[in-house]
Amino acid sequence: xxxxxxxxxxxxxxxxxxxxxxxxxxxxxxxxxxxxxxxxxxxxxxxxxxxxxxxxxxxxxxxxxxxxxxxxxxxxxxxxxxxxxxxxxxxxxxxxxxxxxxxxxxxxxxxxxxxxxxxxxxxxxxxxxxxxxxxxxxxxxxxxxxxxxxxxxxxxxxxxxxxxxxxxxxxxxxxxxxxxxxxxxxxxxxxxxxxxxxxxxxxxxxxxxxxxxxxxxxxxxxxxxxxxxxxxxxxxxxxxxxxxxxxxxxxxxxxxxxxxxxxxxxxxxxxxxxxxxxxx
Ligand code: SAH
Numbered sequence: 001x002x003x004x005x006x007x008x009x010x011x012x013x014x015x016x017x018x019x020x021x022x023x024x025x026x027x028x029x030x031x032x033x034x035x036x037x038x039x040x041x042x043x044x045x046x047x048x049x050x051x052x053x054x055x056x057x058x059x060x061x062x063x064x065x066x067x068x069x070x071x072x073x074x075x076x077x078x079x080x081x082x083x084x085x086x087x088x089x090x091x092x093x094x095x096x097x098x099x100x101x102x103x104x105x106x107x108x109x110x111x112x113x114x115x116x117x118x119x120x121x122x123x124x125x126x127x128x129x130x131x132x133x134x135x136x137x138x139x140x141x142x143x144x145x146x147x148x149x150x151x152x153x154x155x156x157x158x159x160x161x162x163x164x165x166x167x168x169x170x171x172x173x174x175x176x177x178x179x180x181x182x183x184x185x186x187x188x189x190x191x192x193x194x195x196x197x198x199x200x201x202x203x204x205x206x207x208x209x210x211x212x213x214x215x216x217x218x219x220x221x222x223x224x225x226x227x228x229x230x231x232x233x234x235x236x237x238x239x240x241x242x243x244x245x246x247x248x249x250x251x252x253x254x255x256x257x258x259x260x261x262x263x264x265x266x267x268x269x270x271x272x273x274x275x276x277x278x279x280x
Contacts, residue, residue: 219247
């Protein structure tokens with residue numbers, strides 16, 4: 001849909017875009033077409049669209065998949081979707097973070113940016129073959145960032161663990177109505193097997209603990225986040241000893257944001273050993 005058509009449709013239904021729900025509608029058909037192409041849909045695919053809004057993207061999915069599910073929370077949007085696509089798609093009303101996801105092969109979605117992180121991990125835990133998602137540019141940068149760069153964060157480490165992620169295109173605000181204040185990016189996510197074996201729960205609490213001090217050396221970050229990393233506290237002197245003895249020596253002086261996901265896994269594994277040693 002072009003800008004004029006979007007405005008007319010909203011007017012006809014007497015609804016205004018809600019900022020709180022991230023209602024920014026794509027008004028560039030070229031970009032929508034490219035998003036759908038990136039997904040490489042086939043008639044065997046079950047497709048999920050999250051936050052379908054007034055259906056600007058949905059209309060380009062019709063007839064290109066075996067089945068299309070859309071999830072939408074807003075009542076006004078749901079009225080429009082029902083009128084436009086009744087019978088052609090399965091509409092699931094509700095909050096995507098609360099409902100149980102249907103099984104799907106691919107998702108193509110312009111998601112509400114406010115829920116980028118919990119939504120991405122909900123999708124990755126559910127499983128799929130390929131996702132083409134539009135995020136706020138800053139979020140996308142953090143998602144794909146490499147070790148040692150300014151955007152490398154907990155999010156980058158977690159994304160790397162679960163998927164291959166890359167930015168396909170950057171989008172300026174004008175391709176949406178209303179225009180958001182930020183740039184956006186189309187990202188491809190392809191889930192993969194974990195790149196190394198590690199106790200996941202432990203790994204992510206170590207990563208969270210260390211990345212609250214991402215510019216410090218591993219030694220100082222580990223001391224500052226001792227409880228998060230080791231699971232309990234000791235007196236300060238004991239904690240120092242544990243950090244010196246149980247973390248890989250060669251990483252102690254390295255800054256946290258320079259540690260690769262693999263090195264972080266190595267650190268996590270050594271901790272387990274030290275746990276057992278100190279408990280003896
Ligand atoms: N895909 C459309 C609309 C994107 S706007 C387009 O590109 O034009 C994001 C949409 O997500 C809005 O329709 C909003 O109502 C919906 N939304 C926001 N939070 C949601 C949530 N928690 N669960 C489901 N849908 C949500």
